[in-house]
Amino acid sequence: MFNVQDIRKDFPILSRKVNGKPLVYFDNAATSQTPQQVIDVIVDYYTNYNANIHRGVHTLSQEATDLYEQARQKVQTHFNAKFSHEIILTSGTTHSINLVANGFSSLLKKGDEIIVSALEHHSNIVPWQMLCERTGAVLKVIPMNEDGELVMNDFNNLLSKNTKLVFVNHISNALGTINPIAYIIEKAHQVGAAVLIDGAQACPHIKPDVQALDVDFYVASAHKMCGPTGVGMLYGKEAWLNKLPPYQGGGEMIAEVTFEKTTYAGLPHKFEAGTPNIAGGVAFGAAIDYINNIGFDTIAAYENDLLDYATEKLLAIEGLKIYGTSKNKTSVISFNLENIHPYDIGTILDKLGIAVRTGHHCAQPIMDFYRIPGTVRASFSFYNTKEEIDALVEGVKKAKMMLS
Amino acid sequence: MTIEDIQNEIIDEFSMFDDWEERYQYMIDLGKDLPLIDDQYKTESNIIKGCQSKVWVHAEMKGDKITFTADSDAIITKGIIAILIRAFSDQHPKDIIDANTDFIDKIGLKEHLSPTRANGLVSMVKQLKMYAIAYQTQLN
Structure with missing residues (x-):
């Protein structure tokens, strides 16, 4: 049985004061707070396991490697990826997007088209603009309507045999709109385009099934789902990840190095150059356990109730206007x-x-x-509670x- | 009055208030008296970068003193810039360059001094001083 007062005890920061008043934290779309269970894992890691991974013969290194790889498996299970090597652990959503954008620069040519949505965060616009500048590809934009929803008719008209990549966020960070990604993926695949979905805003609220969605790439950040900052994930279908070139060179990502030629490691290590955020990765796994223990159905039902309550109360204030009025939205106002x-x-x-x-909200086109x-x-x-909304x-x- | 005199006057005024609400209300009221920038100067190049709200500042030499006018689309920002301009306007460039801005802290608006704060008070001070440096160079 979900009891918000019990849940709040897991989050030590929620009992602090700000400017002499009890903290009311309503900036969850920027970053979520961290439960004690996740904080404990970080402390435990540095207290008992800290070592570099994937390379040591000593016990600590092997234990740390096991913890890190277990976290990868937790991410795999959570997103229902077919293989754990389809999960690349990154520094976050922005890193994941840039990794894919960089990879596509060798696959695109002049005249190819990339479609993004009008609801994107700057981190989802800039890498593609840079990619277009490098390759001569053209950026097309799915427009939005007054309610903050993407216009699917226009999307269908943008699709053509030139479309190589479609990039849409699962949920808009500025407005909370849940985009019809299943439809978008299906339509994009019909013209042979790959699809990358930014799940940064979705993952605190929804448990995506990447196989059921048949999505090519899906990215997210741990810090929006009760995990630490500086760690995130890229899911890519095995075939796509094999096709993309490595993003950064360095240790961990190589199989063999001579001054004449380097051969790259297999997946996922090909994309994980250098020492990763090991404690962060392990804690990401713990955060996934934490939210799954509460359960996404429970979370969705409770948050929707908060959203309805807050919407009604706020709209009662004269002169207050809400932007993003789709029926399909998460708890963002x-x-x-x-x-x-x-x-x-x-x-x-x-x-x-x-x-x-x-x-x-790093989404200037929406404000425009x-x-x-x-x-x-x-x-x-x-x-959060209704008292906080009051x-x-x-x-x-x-x-x-x-x-x- | 010297810049320091004006700053002390502002500190005195703010010392009458017991809580943040009164201080903010007063600052908002001061914003309403801000010497407004002429529309012709509300240009892209007069916008101070680093502010979440828009702030325009114009500086003009009258005799050997600088007069500032400004505007913002946010009222609290307007109040802050009004306080700054009250201290710095109609002063010699050299005095503006040498002035310190501790008084912002002393009137209980310290939180606005943080360089990470998006309102850009630090950028505003910098911009006013830049104008002063530019005019000082001309005077030399």
Whole structure:
């Protein structure tokens, strides 16, 4: 039985104060908080196992390697990849995307097309623009509508035999819209294009099945799913990962090195040059265990309830407008008060101990679409409560009073 | 009045307040009295980089003193820049260059001084001083 007060005890940071007020943490879409169970794993790793992996004959190194590889298997199981070597452990989503973008630079030629969506984070736009500059490929954009949903008719019209890669986030970080990725993958495959899905925002809320989706690449970050920062994953179908060239050169990624020629290691090591974030990887595995113990159905039901509650309460404030009104969205509310800059609201809320994100959320094209400088974004997690939402609503009312 | 005198005056005014709410409310009110920049100067090149909200600043030499005008799309930012301009406007370039900005800390707005803070108070101070350096060079 899910009891939020019990869950909150797992997160030591939730009992701290900010500006003399109890912390209300509503910036979960930027990074999630870390439960004691995951913190303990990091401490335990450095206390008992710290060593370099994949190369030592000594016991510590072998134990550390086992822990790291077990974490990879946990990631594999969680995302339902066919093989553990289809899971590349990276420093995070941005690293994973750049790894794929870099790999595609040797596969694309002038006139090829890459499709991205209008709902992307800058980290999902810039690598593809750079790739297009290098290869002469053309970037096409799936437009969005007023509700913050991608327009699928337009997507279908963009697809052609020139489409080589489609790149869409599973869930929009700025608006919370859940994109119809199963449909997008199916349609892209019909023209022979590969699909990369950015699951950074989705993975705290949804458990993706990469085989059922038949997706070619799927990427995510540990720190948005109760894990540490600086670690993430790239899932790639074995055939694709074999086709892509290595991203970085260094130790760990080689089979044999002479000054004439180096042969690369097999998967996944080909893409894991240098000493990785070992403690982070192990803790990523622990975070996956933690959220699976609560269960994604339980999390979704609870967070949807929070979303409905917060939406209703916030909309009752006169002059408040919510951006991203798709029926298919996760527990993210992006909003503005009429004639008030989001930065001002965020500053007042911070004085009240309430952490929200303000600004363009690294998604300037979305802000341009709505012709606004940015929004206030409150994003809820399974450890948040309705009482905290009440505090947010009161905070927004106070901000409105002070700023009008 | 010297920059230091004005800063002390501002510190005195803020010392009357007991809590952050009153301080912020006062700052917001000061923002409403900000000497507004003429629309012709609201250009891309007059925007101060490093602020989450937009801040425009214009500097003009009147005699041997610099007059600043500014604007922002966020009201708290407007208040901060109003406080800065009140201290720095109608002063000699050299005095602006030499002025320190400790008073921001002393009026209980220390949090805005952090260089990582997105409001860019640090960028604003830097920009005002850059204007002063530019005009000082001309005077020499």
